[in-house]
Amino acid sequence: MEMWLNAAGEHGMTAVIAFYLLHRMEKKLDILIAAVKLWPESGNTEKPGKNTA
Template sequence: MEQLLPLIQEVGFPVVVTFYLLHRIERKLDSVIDSIQMLPQSMKADPPYETKKSIS
């Protein structure tokens, strides 16, 4: 917390809050990107449904 006070005094409170929120969002976006990149592999390994054979 003591490290934030000089930064707030230099650039202002809104700028510090913006950088903090961007940092938090960046970590969450990295997690989403990783999940999306692994999606094709998980879809190949575990199909979400089974196809039914038609009985004629």
């Protein structure tokens, strides 16, 4: 916690919030990239979100 307070003091709260949000987004993008890489291997030729019923 002290690290975040020091960073906010040195760089400004806006920069710290932007870094935090980008860090969270990066994790989600890594998960998305892994899913897209596995998609062709699953043998599924349907587009995502398309109902087959």
